[in-house]
Amino acid sequence: DVKVTQSSRYLVKRTGEKVFLECVQDMDHENMFWYRQDPGLGLRLIYFSYDVKMKEKGDIPEGYSVSREKKERFSLILESASTNQTSMYLCASQGTGDQPQHFGDGTRLSIL
């Protein structure tokens, strides 16, 4: 079974802080994704990566950056956290493009 592990289930940070969310997968998948999910809006793609050191913007990249230094790890960075970034953040990995994505448990991030 694919295992996708996110570093924190719950996180509380203050406005203006730099926030790091980590995601690790154990299946040697090429593709990794970061989403946020808000009530009534569904899953929205922030960034994805299709290889080490490669990244592509998703639908809502503003205020975020990512890092993929190793194949198994994909980090999401909130450069200067704001209250409108309070959300559920979900990491996913995918083998090839026609395969399903597998999600981590999610991180509930609150920005105060």
Place this chain on the structure above:
Amino acid sequence: RKEVEQDPGPFNVPEGATVAFNCTYSNSASQSFFWYRQDCRKEPKLLMSVYSSGNEDGRFTAQLNRASQYISLLIRDSKLSDSATYLCVVNLGPQKVTFGTGTKLQVIP
């Protein structure tokens, strides 16, 4: 038109009922299709892939209609534990994955 559309529901059905959800997609070049289940405050989990010939997994049947550009999920003999939100997913190709916003199902005793 949205790339992927689902009826948000909620669908309230009694235990033992059969319920079906549809999901329409706009891009005829879409290549692969999936249904996910998401419980409240949890991550989406893969329920089943959807194959052109249709496929079944226990009480669940998934079908694809390329001509009309929709996929469907049929749940027979609904259980209380089936209560969740069901997301359809359409893959256009590498790195182009679109999630529906989900259909909420509530199975009532």
